[in-house]
Amino acid sequence: MTGHHPDDASRPDYDDAELDELLATAMDGILAKLEAGFDPDTGLADIYARCAAAPAPSIPGHAPGPRSHLPAAGPAAATARAG
Amino acid sequence: VSEVGFEDVYRAERSGLVRFVISLGASQHEADDAVQEAFALAYTAWDTIREPRAWLHAVAMRQYYRADARTRETPIGDRLAGYAEPLNSGDIAVFNDLEQRVRDAVAALPARQRQVRALTVAGFTAAQIARQLGCDQAAVRQNQVRGHDNLARQLGIDRRHPK
Numbered sequence: 001m002t003g004h005h006p007d008d009a010s011r012p013d014y015d016d017a018e019l020d021e022l023l024a025t026a027m028d029g030i031l032a033k034l035e036a037g038f039d040p041d042t043g044l045a046d047i048y049a050r051c052a053a054a055p056a057p058s059i060p061g062h063a064p065g066p067r068s069h070l071p072a073a074g075p076a077a078a079t080a081r082a083g
Numbered sequence: 084v085s086e087v088g089f090e091d092v093y094r095a096e097r098s099g100l101v102r103f104v105i106s107l108g109a110s111q112h113e114a115d116d117a118v119q120e121a122f123a124l125a126y127t128a129w130d131t132i133r134e135p136r137a138w139l140h141a142v143a144m145r146q147y148y149r150a151d152a153r154t155r156e157t158p159i160g161d162r163l164a165g166y167a168e169p170l171n172s173g174d175i176a177v178f179n180d181l182e183q184r185v186r187d188a189v190a191a192l193p194a195r196q197r198q199v200r201a202l203t204v205a206g207f208t209a210a211q212i213a214r215q216l217g218c219d220q221a222a223v224r225q226n227q228v229r230g231h232d233n234l235a236r237q238l239g240i241d242r243r244h245p246k
């Protein structure tokens with residue numbers, strides 16, 4: 001993934017592909033265990049319940065990029081949902 | 084709000100987002116909650132979101148860090164009173180040796196390396212990651228390499244065919 005130069009003595013020696021495979025295998029296993037039995041319909045119902053319980057966040061209208069029109073989810077909104 | 088489009092994105096992206104937040108160092112409950120919060124916020128603004136995938140990753144990351152900061156600032160007694168039942172409330176997962184070693188190795192990375200790695204694995208380019216994190220692409224690439232090196236070192240991966 002990161003492409004090491006064989007002559008670069010400052011870097012540790014390892015096989016990128018082996019590391020990537022090991023990490024992917026482990027994360028796949030972790031996610032499979034965490035997501036076992038998860039029901040998307042229950043997840044969607046939870047989202048709609050959170051929306052019903054919280055005030056609508058303020059959204060800037062005509063922002064040019066994805067970062068600039070992120071909703072203003074301040075501590076007040078989070079507190080309202082937590083309660 | 085177009086619930087059809089929203090629900091399609093939820094079904095397609097939720098698992099990847101949970102994986103992403105866990106890669107930032109979150110527990111299962113923290114990841115579930117951050118992702119659900121991100122989707123709840125997305126739902127209220129759905130018609131204005133131009134790049135749902137990038138938007139959801141940015142907001143899920145922010146929600147996780149905010150919740151993490153609140154947890155650190157809250158006295159233990161108050162935490163118990165506000166404890167919410169985990170969405171995926173089954174037995175706590177038991178990880179095998181490799182899975183636990185990878186979790187520990189990822190958790191031990193400096194925060195910036197963890198963020199860059201999580202976004203890289205989620206499929207974002209260096210330019211997109213730089214935009215998300217508010218840094219330049221050179222810093223992204225440097226953190227990619229250092230994060231990879233750190234993980235290899237911690238997991239004991241040796242180069243087998245370097246030439």
